[in-house]
Amino acid sequence: MSIPSKIDFINTVARVSPYVHQTPVVTSRLLNEISGTQLYFKCENFQKMGAFKMRGAVNAILQLSDVQKQSGVVTHSSGNFAQAVSLAAKNLNIPAYIVMPSNAPKVKVDAVKSYGGKITISKPTIESREEEAAKIQEQTGATFLHPSNNMDVILGQGTAAFELLDKHPDLDVIATPVGGGGLLAGTAVAAHYFGNNCQIIAGEPFEADDAFRSLEAGIIQYNETANTVADGLRTHLGNHNFPIIQELVSQIIRVEEDEIIAAMRLLWERLKIIIEPSCAVPFAAILREKEQFKGKKIGIILSGGNVDLSNLPF
Protein backbone atom coordinates (compact mmCIF):
# COMPACT_ATOMS: atom_id res chain seq x y z
CA MET A 1 0.00 0.00 0.00
CA SER A 2 1.78 3.15 -1.20
CA ILE A 3 -0.96 5.69 -0.53
CA PRO A 4 0.19 8.54 1.72
CA SER A 5 -1.66 8.83 5.04
CA LYS A 6 -4.47 11.27 5.75
CA ILE A 7 -2.32 13.06 8.32
CA ASP A 8 0.50 13.50 5.78
CA PHE A 9 -2.03 14.97 3.39
CA ILE A 10 -3.49 17.36 5.99
CA ASN A 11 0.01 18.48 6.97
CA THR A 12 0.73 19.21 3.33
CA VAL A 13 -2.37 21.39 3.03
CA ALA A 14 -1.30 23.33 6.12
CA ARG A 15 2.28 23.68 4.85
CA VAL A 16 1.47 24.72 1.27
CA SER A 17 -1.60 26.96 1.71
CA PRO A 18 0.20 30.11 2.90
CA TYR A 19 2.44 30.07 -0.19
CA VAL A 20 -0.13 29.56 -2.96
CA HIS A 21 -3.30 31.20 -4.22
CA GLN A 22 -6.58 29.57 -3.23
CA THR A 23 -7.74 29.72 -6.84
CA PRO A 24 -11.35 30.36 -7.85
CA VAL A 25 -13.81 27.76 -9.14
CA VAL A 26 -15.83 28.86 -12.17
CA THR A 27 -18.92 27.49 -13.87
CA SER A 28 -20.71 28.06 -17.18
CA ARG A 29 -24.36 27.39 -17.86
CA LEU A 30 -23.62 26.91 -21.54
CA LEU A 31 -20.83 24.39 -20.97
CA ASN A 32 -23.16 22.51 -18.62
CA GLU A 33 -25.75 22.40 -21.40
CA ILE A 34 -23.24 21.25 -23.99
CA SER A 35 -21.85 18.49 -21.78
CA GLY A 36 -25.09 17.44 -20.07
CA THR A 37 -23.24 17.65 -16.74
CA GLN A 38 -22.55 20.18 -14.00
CA LEU A 39 -18.96 21.31 -14.36
CA TYR A 40 -16.81 23.01 -11.71
CA PHE A 41 -13.54 24.30 -13.12
CA LYS A 42 -10.72 24.77 -10.60
CA CYS A 43 -8.65 27.59 -12.09
CA GLU A 44 -5.02 26.70 -11.47
CA ASN A 45 -4.21 28.84 -14.50
CA PHE A 46 -4.58 31.70 -11.98
CA GLN A 47 -2.09 30.03 -9.61
CA LYS A 48 1.26 31.74 -8.95
CA MET A 49 3.46 31.32 -12.05
CA GLY A 50 0.34 30.17 -13.86
CA ALA A 51 -0.01 26.48 -12.98
CA PHE A 52 -0.78 23.94 -10.22
CA LYS A 53 2.90 22.91 -10.22
CA MET A 54 3.63 25.74 -7.78
CA ARG A 55 1.91 23.63 -5.13
CA GLY A 56 4.18 20.60 -5.46
CA ALA A 57 7.34 22.68 -5.81
CA VAL A 58 6.57 24.68 -2.67
CA ASN A 59 5.86 21.52 -0.70
CA ALA A 60 9.03 19.75 -1.81
CA ILE A 61 11.27 22.74 -1.14
CA LEU A 62 9.75 23.41 2.27
CA GLN A 63 10.61 19.82 3.23
CA LEU A 64 14.36 20.33 2.62
CA SER A 65 16.79 20.71 5.52
CA ASP A 66 18.66 23.99 5.95
CA VAL A 67 21.85 22.33 4.69
CA GLN A 68 20.07 21.05 1.59
CA LYS A 69 18.59 24.47 0.96
CA GLN A 70 22.07 26.02 0.82
CA SER A 71 23.09 23.86 -2.15
CA GLY A 72 19.85 24.56 -3.96
CA VAL A 73 17.59 22.41 -6.10
CA VAL A 74 17.76 21.01 -9.61
CA THR A 75 14.99 19.72 -11.85
CA HIS A 76 14.17 18.95 -15.46
CA SER A 77 10.84 19.99 -16.92
CA SER A 78 9.20 20.87 -20.22
CA GLY A 79 8.09 24.04 -18.58
CA ASN A 80 5.66 24.60 -15.73
CA PHE A 81 7.54 22.71 -13.04
CA ALA A 82 10.68 24.59 -14.05
CA GLN A 83 8.89 27.87 -13.43
CA ALA A 84 7.42 26.59 -10.19
CA VAL A 85 10.78 25.50 -8.79
CA SER A 86 12.42 28.74 -9.94
CA LEU A 87 9.80 30.93 -8.28
CA ALA A 88 9.55 28.91 -5.07
CA ALA A 89 13.36 28.81 -4.79
CA LYS A 90 13.63 32.53 -5.51
CA ASN A 91 11.14 33.29 -2.73
CA LEU A 92 13.24 31.19 -0.32
CA ASN A 93 16.49 32.70 -1.63
CA ILE A 94 18.10 29.42 -2.72
CA PRO A 95 19.60 28.58 -6.12
CA ALA A 96 17.51 26.67 -8.69
CA TYR A 97 19.14 24.80 -11.60
CA ILE A 98 16.70 24.01 -14.39
CA VAL A 99 17.17 21.57 -17.28
CA MET A 100 14.75 22.34 -20.13
CA PRO A 101 14.37 20.38 -23.39
CA SER A 102 15.23 22.28 -26.57
CA ASN A 103 11.56 22.07 -27.70
CA ALA A 104 10.11 23.75 -24.59
CA PRO A 105 7.73 26.67 -25.41
CA LYS A 106 9.58 29.99 -25.50
CA VAL A 107 7.11 31.60 -23.08
CA LYS A 108 8.09 29.00 -20.47
CA VAL A 109 11.85 29.42 -20.98
CA ASP A 110 11.48 33.20 -20.68
CA ALA A 111 9.46 32.83 -17.50
CA VAL A 112 12.08 30.59 -15.87
CA LYS A 113 14.69 33.22 -16.71
CA SER A 114 12.54 35.95 -15.18
CA TYR A 115 12.26 33.95 -11.94
CA GLY A 116 16.04 33.66 -11.77
CA GLY A 117 16.35 29.93 -12.59
CA LYS A 118 19.77 28.90 -14.00
CA ILE A 119 18.89 27.15 -17.27
CA THR A 120 20.65 24.25 -19.03
CA ILE A 121 19.15 23.20 -22.38
CA SER A 122 18.98 19.43 -23.07
CA LYS A 123 17.92 17.35 -26.06
CA PRO A 124 14.15 16.83 -26.17
CA THR A 125 14.31 13.30 -24.75
CA ILE A 126 13.70 12.20 -21.19
CA GLU A 127 17.11 10.49 -21.16
CA SER A 128 18.99 13.64 -22.10
CA ARG A 129 17.11 15.68 -19.49
CA GLU A 130 17.90 13.18 -16.76
CA GLU A 131 21.56 13.03 -17.74
CA GLU A 132 22.00 16.83 -17.61
CA ALA A 133 20.21 17.02 -14.28
CA ALA A 134 22.42 14.28 -12.81
CA LYS A 135 25.53 16.18 -13.93
CA ILE A 136 24.39 19.36 -12.20
CA GLN A 137 23.47 17.43 -9.07
CA GLU A 138 26.98 16.02 -8.91
CA GLN A 139 28.70 19.35 -9.56
CA THR A 140 26.67 21.51 -7.15
CA GLY A 141 25.24 19.17 -4.53
CA ALA A 142 21.78 20.46 -5.36
CA THR A 143 18.83 18.28 -4.40
CA PHE A 144 17.03 16.78 -7.37
CA LEU A 145 13.29 17.44 -7.48
CA HIS A 146 11.37 15.26 -9.89
CA PRO A 147 8.40 17.10 -11.48
CA SER A 148 5.93 14.30 -10.80
CA ASN A 149 7.49 11.20 -9.27
CA ASN A 150 8.25 12.58 -5.80
CA MET A 151 5.87 12.00 -2.91
CA ASP A 152 6.12 15.59 -1.61
CA VAL A 153 5.36 16.89 -5.09
CA ILE A 154 2.42 14.49 -5.45
CA LEU A 155 0.99 15.55 -2.09
CA GLY A 156 1.43 19.22 -2.96
CA GLN A 157 -0.42 18.86 -6.27
CA GLY A 158 -3.30 17.24 -4.40
CA THR A 159 -4.02 20.44 -2.49
CA ALA A 160 -5.87 21.87 -5.52
CA ALA A 161 -8.42 19.05 -5.38
CA PHE A 162 -8.62 19.48 -1.60
CA GLU A 163 -9.68 23.12 -2.08
CA LEU A 164 -12.15 22.10 -4.79
CA LEU A 165 -13.75 19.44 -2.55
CA ASP A 166 -13.78 21.88 0.35
CA LYS A 167 -16.09 24.13 -1.72
CA HIS A 168 -17.98 21.32 -3.49
CA PRO A 169 -17.87 18.21 -1.28
CA ASP A 170 -20.53 16.40 -3.31
CA LEU A 171 -18.66 16.06 -6.62
CA ASP A 172 -19.33 12.71 -8.32
CA VAL A 173 -16.18 12.91 -10.40
CA ILE A 174 -12.90 14.84 -10.54
CA ALA A 175 -11.04 14.85 -13.84
CA THR A 176 -7.43 15.87 -14.47
CA PRO A 177 -5.01 15.55 -17.34
CA VAL A 178 -2.30 12.90 -16.97
CA GLY A 179 1.28 13.45 -18.05
CA GLY A 180 3.89 12.55 -15.44
CA GLY A 181 1.14 11.48 -13.05
CA GLY A 182 1.80 13.83 -10.11
CA LEU A 183 -1.42 15.85 -10.41
CA LEU A 184 -3.53 12.75 -11.04
CA ALA A 185 -2.06 10.82 -8.09
CA GLY A 186 -2.29 13.82 -5.74
CA THR A 187 -5.86 14.50 -6.78
CA ALA A 188 -6.75 10.86 -6.20
CA VAL A 189 -5.30 10.99 -2.67
CA ALA A 190 -7.29 14.16 -1.90
CA ALA A 191 -10.52 12.59 -3.14
CA HIS A 192 -9.78 9.34 -1.31
CA TYR A 193 -9.75 11.17 2.02
CA PHE A 194 -12.09 14.11 1.39
CA GLY A 195 -14.45 13.07 -1.41
CA ASN A 196 -17.84 11.46 -0.99
CA ASN A 197 -17.54 8.44 -3.28
CA CYS A 198 -15.82 10.74 -5.73
CA GLN A 199 -14.57 8.93 -8.82
CA ILE A 200 -11.19 10.02 -10.23
CA ILE A 201 -10.65 9.98 -13.97
CA ALA A 202 -8.01 11.38 -16.30
CA GLY A 203 -7.90 12.57 -19.89
CA GLU A 204 -4.88 11.67 -22.00
CA PRO A 205 -3.98 12.31 -25.65
CA PHE A 206 -4.01 9.23 -27.93
CA GLU A 207 -0.69 10.60 -29.16
CA ALA A 208 0.92 10.09 -25.73
CA ASP A 209 -1.22 7.38 -24.12
CA ASP A 210 1.44 5.79 -21.95
CA ALA A 211 -0.65 6.11 -18.76
CA PHE A 212 -3.66 4.40 -20.37
CA ARG A 213 -1.42 1.57 -21.56
CA SER A 214 0.31 1.39 -18.17
CA LEU A 215 -3.00 0.77 -16.42
CA GLU A 216 -3.92 -1.89 -18.98
CA ALA A 217 -0.56 -3.64 -18.70
CA GLY A 218 -0.15 -3.29 -14.94
CA ILE A 219 3.38 -1.99 -15.48
CA ILE A 220 4.70 1.43 -16.49
CA GLN A 221 4.70 1.97 -20.27
CA TYR A 222 6.51 4.66 -22.26
CA ASN A 223 5.79 6.80 -25.34
CA GLU A 224 7.87 6.18 -28.43
CA THR A 225 6.58 9.43 -29.88
CA ALA A 226 4.50 12.17 -28.27
CA ASN A 227 3.25 14.44 -31.06
CA THR A 228 0.53 16.10 -29.06
CA VAL A 229 -0.51 19.73 -28.79
CA ALA A 230 -0.79 19.07 -25.04
CA ASP A 231 2.88 19.78 -24.43
CA GLY A 232 2.61 19.20 -20.68
CA LEU A 233 1.55 15.58 -21.15
CA ARG A 234 4.49 14.11 -23.06
CA THR A 235 6.16 12.46 -20.04
CA HIS A 236 5.48 9.11 -18.35
CA LEU A 237 4.45 7.80 -14.94
CA GLY A 238 6.89 6.84 -12.17
CA ASN A 239 7.22 4.29 -9.39
CA HIS A 240 5.83 6.64 -6.71
CA ASN A 241 2.70 7.78 -8.49
CA PHE A 242 1.84 4.68 -10.54
CA PRO A 243 0.74 2.50 -7.59
CA ILE A 244 -1.51 5.33 -6.33
CA ILE A 245 -3.03 5.72 -9.78
CA GLN A 246 -3.54 1.95 -10.07
CA GLU A 247 -5.32 1.84 -6.75
CA LEU A 248 -7.43 5.02 -6.84
CA VAL A 249 -8.06 6.07 -10.44
CA SER A 250 -11.08 4.51 -12.11
CA GLN A 251 -10.34 5.23 -15.76
CA ILE A 252 -8.19 7.07 -18.26
CA ILE A 253 -10.03 8.35 -21.33
CA ARG A 254 -8.02 9.00 -24.47
CA VAL A 255 -8.81 11.88 -26.85
CA GLU A 256 -7.79 12.90 -30.34
CA GLU A 257 -5.80 16.05 -31.10
CA ASP A 258 -8.74 17.76 -32.81
CA GLU A 259 -10.90 17.06 -29.76
CA ILE A 260 -8.28 18.72 -27.54
CA ILE A 261 -8.11 21.82 -29.74
CA ALA A 262 -11.91 22.13 -30.00
CA ALA A 263 -12.27 21.73 -26.22
CA MET A 264 -9.56 24.34 -25.62
CA ARG A 265 -11.27 26.81 -27.91
CA LEU A 266 -14.64 26.23 -26.25
CA LEU A 267 -13.11 26.90 -22.82
CA TRP A 268 -11.43 30.10 -24.07
CA GLU A 269 -14.60 31.37 -25.70
CA ARG A 270 -17.01 30.54 -22.92
CA LEU A 271 -15.00 30.94 -19.73
CA LYS A 272 -12.99 33.92 -21.10
CA ILE A 273 -9.88 32.53 -19.50
CA ILE A 274 -6.56 31.46 -20.93
CA ILE A 275 -5.67 27.82 -20.41
CA GLU A 276 -3.00 25.57 -21.86
CA PRO A 277 -3.86 22.79 -24.31
CA SER A 278 -3.13 20.19 -21.57
CA CYS A 279 -6.01 21.65 -19.48
CA ALA A 280 -8.48 21.00 -22.23
CA VAL A 281 -7.76 17.26 -22.25
CA PRO A 282 -10.00 16.19 -19.32
CA PHE A 283 -12.82 18.43 -20.63
CA ALA A 284 -12.40 16.84 -24.08
CA ALA A 285 -12.63 13.43 -22.37
CA ILE A 286 -15.94 14.37 -20.71
CA LEU A 287 -17.34 15.58 -24.04
CA ARG A 288 -16.18 12.37 -25.76
CA GLU A 289 -17.93 10.18 -23.15
CA LYS A 290 -21.02 12.34 -22.60
CA GLU A 291 -23.38 9.41 -22.06
CA GLN A 292 -21.27 8.00 -19.26
CA PHE A 293 -21.21 11.27 -17.32
CA LYS A 294 -24.74 12.52 -17.98
CA GLY A 295 -26.18 14.48 -15.05
CA LYS A 296 -23.06 14.15 -12.90
CA LYS A 297 -21.32 16.86 -10.89
CA ILE A 298 -17.80 16.98 -12.23
CA GLY A 299 -14.78 18.92 -11.03
CA ILE A 300 -12.09 19.63 -13.60
CA ILE A 301 -8.63 20.81 -12.59
CA LEU A 302 -7.63 23.46 -15.14
CA SER A 303 -3.95 22.83 -14.70
CA GLY A 304 -2.30 25.94 -16.15
CA GLY A 305 -2.38 28.99 -18.39
CA ASN A 306 1.14 29.42 -19.73
CA VAL A 307 0.47 29.53 -23.46
CA ASP A 308 2.68 30.91 -26.20
CA LEU A 309 0.27 33.39 -27.78
CA SER A 310 2.38 33.47 -30.93
CA ASN A 311 1.80 29.77 -31.46
CA LEU A 312 -1.87 29.00 -30.85
CA PRO A 313 -3.46 25.88 -32.37
CA PHE A 314 -6.39 27.87 -33.80
Place this chain on the structure above:
Amino acid sequence: MSIPSKIDFINTVARVSPYVHQTPVVTSRLLNEISGTQLYFKCENFQKMGAFKMRGAVNAILQLSDVQKQSGVVTHSSGNFAQAVSLAAKNLNIPAYIVMPSNAPKVKVDAVKSYGGKITISKPTIESREEEAAKIQEQTGATFLHPSNNMDVILGQGTAAFELLDKHPDLDVIATPVGGGGLLAGTAVAAHYFGNNCQIIAGEPFEADDAFRSLEAGIIQYNETANTVADGLRTHLGNHNFPIIQELVSQIIRVEEDEIIAAMRLLWERLKIIIEPSCAVPFAAILREKEQFKGKKIGIILSGGNVDLSNLPF
Protein backbone atom coordinates in the same frame (compact mmCIF):
# COMPACT_ATOMS: atom_id res chain seq x y z
CA MET B 1 -26.92 70.31 -15.42
CA SER B 2 -27.55 66.93 -17.04
CA ILE B 3 -26.05 64.65 -14.40
CA PRO B 4 -28.53 62.06 -13.09
CA SER B 5 -29.35 62.31 -9.39
CA LYS B 6 -27.83 60.14 -6.70
CA ILE B 7 -31.20 58.57 -5.97
CA ASP B 8 -31.63 57.64 -9.64
CA PHE B 9 -28.24 56.02 -9.55
CA ILE B 10 -28.96 54.08 -6.36
CA ASN B 11 -32.27 52.88 -7.78
CA THR B 12 -30.42 51.66 -10.85
CA VAL B 13 -27.98 49.64 -8.75
CA ALA B 14 -30.90 48.04 -6.90
CA ARG B 15 -32.76 47.32 -10.16
CA VAL B 16 -29.84 45.90 -12.14
CA SER B 17 -27.91 43.92 -9.52
CA PRO B 18 -30.19 40.85 -9.39
CA TYR B 19 -29.83 40.36 -13.16
CA VAL B 20 -26.06 40.67 -13.59
CA HIS B 21 -22.91 39.07 -12.21
CA GLN B 22 -21.04 41.00 -9.54
CA THR B 23 -17.80 40.44 -11.41
CA PRO B 24 -14.44 39.89 -9.71
CA VAL B 25 -11.65 42.45 -9.38
CA VAL B 26 -8.17 41.08 -10.15
CA THR B 27 -4.67 42.39 -9.54
CA SER B 28 -1.17 41.49 -10.74
CA ARG B 29 2.06 42.26 -8.93
CA LEU B 30 3.95 42.24 -12.20
CA LEU B 31 1.59 44.67 -13.95
CA ASN B 32 1.86 46.94 -10.92
CA GLU B 33 5.64 46.82 -11.26
CA ILE B 34 5.53 47.53 -14.99
CA SER B 35 3.12 50.46 -14.62
CA GLY B 36 4.47 51.90 -11.37
CA THR B 37 0.88 52.01 -10.09
CA GLN B 38 -1.55 49.81 -8.19
CA LEU B 39 -4.05 48.45 -10.69
CA TYR B 40 -7.49 46.99 -9.94
CA PHE B 41 -9.06 45.35 -12.96
CA LYS B 42 -12.86 45.04 -12.89
CA CYS B 43 -13.54 41.95 -14.98
CA GLU B 44 -16.63 42.71 -17.03
CA ASN B 45 -15.33 40.16 -19.53
CA PHE B 46 -16.84 37.67 -17.06
CA GLN B 47 -20.21 39.48 -17.15
CA LYS B 48 -23.22 37.69 -18.64
CA MET B 49 -22.81 37.58 -22.46
CA GLY B 50 -19.20 38.66 -21.86
CA ALA B 51 -19.38 42.47 -21.48
CA PHE B 52 -20.54 45.36 -19.26
CA LYS B 53 -23.23 46.18 -21.83
CA MET B 54 -25.52 43.64 -20.14
CA ARG B 55 -25.91 46.17 -17.32
CA GLY B 56 -27.27 49.00 -19.45
CA ALA B 57 -29.47 46.69 -21.52
CA VAL B 58 -31.05 45.15 -18.43
CA ASN B 59 -31.69 48.57 -16.92
CA ALA B 60 -33.26 50.02 -20.06
CA ILE B 61 -35.50 47.00 -20.66
CA LEU B 62 -36.66 46.86 -17.03
CA GLN B 63 -37.79 50.48 -17.38
CA LEU B 64 -40.20 49.70 -20.24
CA SER B 65 -43.95 49.54 -19.62
CA ASP B 66 -45.79 46.23 -20.11
CA VAL B 67 -47.28 47.55 -23.34
CA GLN B 68 -43.84 48.53 -24.65
CA LYS B 69 -42.44 45.14 -23.69
CA GLN B 70 -45.04 43.39 -25.88
CA SER B 71 -43.74 45.08 -29.04
CA GLY B 72 -40.15 44.34 -28.15
CA VAL B 73 -36.95 46.34 -28.53
CA VAL B 74 -34.70 47.27 -31.42
CA THR B 75 -31.10 48.41 -31.44
CA HIS B 76 -28.06 48.78 -33.65
CA SER B 77 -24.63 47.77 -32.41
CA SER B 78 -21.26 46.58 -33.65
CA GLY B 79 -21.65 43.71 -31.26
CA ASN B 80 -21.74 43.64 -27.50
CA PHE B 81 -24.86 45.76 -26.99
CA ALA B 82 -26.60 43.58 -29.58
CA GLN B 83 -25.81 40.52 -27.50
CA ALA B 84 -26.80 42.26 -24.30
CA VAL B 85 -30.20 43.33 -25.63
CA SER B 86 -30.79 39.88 -27.12
CA LEU B 87 -30.02 38.08 -23.89
CA ALA B 88 -31.88 40.50 -21.61
CA ALA B 89 -34.92 40.42 -23.93
CA LYS B 90 -34.79 36.62 -24.14
CA ASN B 91 -34.79 36.37 -20.35
CA LEU B 92 -37.86 38.63 -20.22
CA ASN B 93 -39.50 36.79 -23.12
CA ILE B 94 -39.85 39.81 -25.43
CA PRO B 95 -38.70 40.11 -29.06
CA ALA B 96 -35.34 41.79 -29.84
CA TYR B 97 -34.56 43.19 -33.30
CA ILE B 98 -30.86 43.75 -33.87
CA VAL B 99 -29.21 45.78 -36.64
CA MET B 100 -25.54 44.80 -37.04
CA PRO B 101 -23.01 46.34 -39.44
CA SER B 102 -21.62 44.01 -42.11
CA ASN B 103 -18.12 44.28 -40.56
CA ALA B 104 -19.17 43.10 -37.09
CA PRO B 105 -16.97 40.25 -35.76
CA LYS B 106 -18.43 36.83 -36.59
CA VAL B 107 -18.25 35.69 -32.96
CA LYS B 108 -20.61 38.53 -32.02
CA VAL B 109 -23.09 37.84 -34.83
CA ASP B 110 -23.17 34.16 -33.85
CA ALA B 111 -23.75 35.03 -30.22
CA VAL B 112 -26.68 37.32 -31.05
CA LYS B 113 -28.21 34.47 -33.04
CA SER B 114 -27.72 32.07 -30.12
CA TYR B 115 -29.56 34.48 -27.81
CA GLY B 116 -32.52 34.57 -30.21
CA GLY B 117 -32.04 38.13 -31.51
CA LYS B 118 -33.61 38.78 -34.94
CA ILE B 119 -30.72 40.14 -37.02
CA THR B 120 -30.75 42.70 -39.86
CA ILE B 121 -27.37 43.41 -41.49
CA SER B 122 -26.66 47.05 -42.40
CA LYS B 123 -23.80 48.79 -44.20
CA PRO B 124 -20.86 49.53 -41.86
CA THR B 125 -21.79 53.18 -41.37
CA ILE B 126 -23.64 54.75 -38.46
CA GLU B 127 -26.16 56.26 -40.93
CA SER B 128 -27.05 52.89 -42.45
CA ARG B 129 -27.46 51.31 -39.02
CA GLU B 130 -29.75 54.09 -37.85
CA GLU B 131 -31.83 53.90 -41.01
CA GLU B 132 -32.41 50.15 -40.69
CA ALA B 133 -33.28 50.48 -37.02
CA ALA B 134 -35.80 53.24 -37.76
CA LYS B 135 -37.46 51.05 -40.38
CA ILE B 136 -37.89 48.18 -37.92
CA GLN B 137 -39.19 50.55 -35.26
CA GLU B 138 -41.86 51.76 -37.64
CA GLN B 139 -42.86 48.28 -38.80
CA THR B 140 -43.02 46.56 -35.40
CA GLY B 141 -43.62 49.30 -32.85
CA ALA B 142 -40.51 48.11 -31.01
CA THR B 143 -38.83 50.57 -28.63
CA PHE B 144 -35.46 51.80 -29.85
CA LEU B 145 -32.62 51.34 -27.37
CA HIS B 146 -29.49 53.32 -28.17
CA PRO B 147 -26.28 51.44 -27.16
CA SER B 148 -24.77 54.44 -25.39
CA ASN B 149 -26.83 57.62 -25.70
CA ASN B 150 -29.74 56.64 -23.45
CA MET B 151 -29.87 57.73 -19.81
CA ASP B 152 -31.06 54.33 -18.54
CA VAL B 153 -28.25 52.64 -20.44
CA ILE B 154 -25.70 55.14 -19.08
CA LEU B 155 -26.89 54.58 -15.51
CA GLY B 156 -26.81 50.81 -15.97
CA GLN B 157 -23.21 50.85 -17.25
CA GLY B 158 -22.21 52.88 -14.18
CA THR B 159 -23.06 49.99 -11.88
CA ALA B 160 -19.74 48.28 -12.71
CA ALA B 161 -17.80 51.25 -11.29
CA PHE B 162 -20.17 51.31 -8.30
CA GLU B 163 -19.21 47.70 -7.48
CA LEU B 164 -15.52 48.50 -7.98
CA LEU B 165 -15.70 51.51 -5.63
CA ASP B 166 -17.70 49.48 -3.15
CA LYS B 167 -14.70 47.11 -2.85
CA HIS B 168 -12.00 49.77 -3.29
CA PRO B 169 -13.40 53.13 -2.13
CA ASP B 170 -9.98 54.81 -2.13
CA LEU B 171 -9.19 54.61 -5.83
CA ASP B 172 -7.42 57.75 -7.10
CA VAL B 173 -8.41 57.11 -10.70
CA ILE B 174 -10.86 55.01 -12.70
CA ALA B 175 -10.08 54.47 -16.37
CA THR B 176 -12.41 53.19 -19.08
CA PRO B 177 -12.32 53.00 -22.84
CA VAL B 178 -14.48 55.52 -24.71
CA GLY B 179 -16.48 54.63 -27.79
CA GLY B 180 -20.11 55.70 -27.71
CA GLY B 181 -19.59 57.22 -24.27
CA GLY B 182 -22.12 55.23 -22.22
CA LEU B 183 -19.61 53.40 -20.05
CA LEU B 184 -17.47 56.48 -19.54
CA ALA B 185 -20.43 58.68 -18.58
CA GLY B 186 -21.96 56.03 -16.29
CA THR B 187 -18.61 55.42 -14.61
CA ALA B 188 -18.18 59.16 -14.08
CA VAL B 189 -21.60 59.39 -12.40
CA ALA B 190 -20.75 56.46 -10.11
CA ALA B 191 -17.44 58.04 -9.09
CA HIS B 192 -19.08 61.44 -8.66
CA TYR B 193 -21.39 60.06 -5.97
CA PHE B 194 -19.33 57.20 -4.51
CA GLY B 195 -15.67 58.02 -5.17
CA ASN B 196 -13.33 59.83 -2.83
CA ASN B 197 -11.94 62.52 -5.11
CA CYS B 198 -11.68 59.83 -7.76
CA GLN B 199 -10.50 61.17 -11.11
CA ILE B 200 -12.14 59.72 -14.24
CA ILE B 201 -10.08 59.26 -17.37
CA ALA B 202 -10.57 57.44 -20.65
CA GLY B 203 -8.35 55.79 -23.22
CA GLU B 204 -9.15 56.24 -26.89
CA PRO B 205 -7.45 55.09 -30.10
CA PHE B 206 -5.80 57.86 -32.17
CA GLU B 207 -7.52 56.15 -35.09
CA ALA B 208 -10.97 57.00 -33.69
CA ASP B 209 -10.32 60.00 -31.45
CA ASP B 210 -13.70 61.70 -31.80
CA ALA B 211 -14.23 61.90 -28.02
CA PHE B 212 -10.86 63.58 -27.46
CA ARG B 213 -11.63 66.10 -30.19
CA SER B 214 -15.16 66.61 -28.85
CA LEU B 215 -13.82 67.63 -25.43
CA GLU B 216 -11.31 69.99 -27.10
CA ALA B 217 -13.95 71.56 -29.34
CA GLY B 218 -16.76 71.68 -26.78
CA ILE B 219 -19.11 70.13 -29.34
CA ILE B 220 -19.56 66.52 -30.49
CA GLN B 221 -17.09 65.51 -33.21
CA TYR B 222 -17.22 62.49 -35.52
CA ASN B 223 -14.73 60.02 -37.03
CA GLU B 224 -14.25 60.11 -40.77
CA THR B 225 -12.46 56.78 -40.57
CA ALA B 226 -12.06 54.41 -37.64
CA ASN B 227 -9.38 51.88 -38.59
CA THR B 228 -8.72 50.66 -35.10
CA VAL B 229 -8.27 47.15 -33.73
CA ALA B 230 -10.52 48.30 -30.85
CA ASP B 231 -13.70 47.47 -32.73
CA GLY B 232 -15.97 48.51 -29.86
CA LEU B 233 -14.71 52.11 -29.98
CA ARG B 234 -15.58 53.15 -33.52
CA THR B 235 -18.76 55.07 -32.61
CA HIS B 236 -19.25 58.64 -31.37
CA LEU B 237 -20.68 60.43 -28.34
CA GLY B 238 -24.29 61.59 -28.02
CA ASN B 239 -26.28 64.45 -26.52
CA HIS B 240 -27.10 62.55 -23.31
CA ASN B 241 -23.61 61.37 -22.41
CA PHE B 242 -21.48 64.23 -23.78
CA PRO B 243 -22.53 66.82 -21.16
CA ILE B 244 -21.80 64.32 -18.37
CA ILE B 245 -18.38 63.58 -19.86
CA GLN B 246 -17.66 67.30 -20.24
CA GLU B 247 -18.52 67.93 -16.62
CA LEU B 248 -17.02 64.89 -14.88
CA VAL B 249 -14.19 63.44 -16.98
CA SER B 250 -10.76 64.94 -16.43
CA GLN B 251 -8.94 63.72 -19.52
CA ILE B 252 -8.96 61.45 -22.54
CA ILE B 253 -5.61 59.90 -23.44
CA ARG B 254 -5.06 58.75 -27.00
CA VAL B 255 -3.03 55.65 -27.85
CA GLU B 256 -1.51 54.14 -30.98
CA GLU B 257 -2.63 50.81 -32.44
CA ASP B 258 0.64 49.05 -31.54
CA GLU B 259 0.27 50.25 -27.95
CA ILE B 260 -3.23 48.75 -27.82
CA ILE B 261 -2.03 45.40 -29.14
CA ALA B 262 0.98 45.27 -26.79
CA ALA B 263 -1.24 46.15 -23.82
CA MET B 264 -3.77 43.51 -24.81
CA ARG B 265 -1.08 40.86 -25.06
CA LEU B 266 0.36 41.83 -21.69
CA LEU B 267 -3.08 41.51 -20.08
CA TRP B 268 -3.66 38.09 -21.68
CA GLU B 269 -0.25 36.78 -20.64
CA ARG B 270 -0.24 38.08 -17.12
CA LEU B 271 -3.88 37.99 -16.02
CA LYS B 272 -4.59 34.75 -17.97
CA ILE B 273 -7.94 36.18 -19.02
CA ILE B 274 -9.43 36.88 -22.41
CA ILE B 275 -10.29 40.50 -23.07
CA GLU B 276 -11.25 42.40 -26.20
CA PRO B 277 -8.86 44.89 -27.80
CA SER B 278 -11.10 47.75 -26.59
CA CYS B 279 -10.40 46.74 -22.98
CA ALA B 280 -6.70 47.18 -23.46
CA VAL B 281 -7.06 50.85 -24.44
CA PRO B 282 -7.26 52.40 -20.94
CA PHE B 283 -4.40 50.17 -19.76
CA ALA B 284 -2.36 51.28 -22.78
CA ALA B 285 -3.17 54.89 -21.81
CA ILE B 286 -1.83 54.36 -18.28
CA LEU B 287 1.37 52.82 -19.67
CA ARG B 288 1.77 55.73 -22.11
CA GLU B 289 1.43 58.30 -19.32
CA LYS B 290 3.30 56.41 -16.60
CA GLU B 291 4.83 59.51 -15.02
CA GLN B 292 1.46 61.14 -14.54
CA PHE B 293 0.00 58.15 -12.70
CA LYS B 294 3.04 57.01 -10.70
CA GLY B 295 2.08 55.52 -7.32
CA LYS B 296 -1.67 55.95 -7.83
CA LYS B 297 -4.40 53.42 -7.14
CA ILE B 298 -6.16 52.95 -10.44
CA GLY B 299 -9.30 51.01 -11.29
CA ILE B 300 -9.64 49.83 -14.88
CA ILE B 301 -12.95 48.61 -16.26
CA LEU B 302 -12.12 45.60 -18.46
CA SER B 303 -15.14 46.08 -20.64
CA GLY B 304 -15.56 42.71 -22.37
CA GLY B 305 -14.14 39.43 -23.60
CA ASN B 306 -15.90 38.65 -26.86
CA VAL B 307 -12.95 38.13 -29.17
CA ASP B 308 -12.87 36.31 -32.49
CA LEU B 309 -10.12 33.77 -31.76
CA SER B 310 -9.63 33.18 -35.48
CA ASN B 311 -8.67 36.81 -35.94
CA LEU B 312 -6.28 37.83 -33.17
CA PRO B 313 -3.95 40.83 -33.63
CA PHE B 314 -0.89 38.81 -32.49
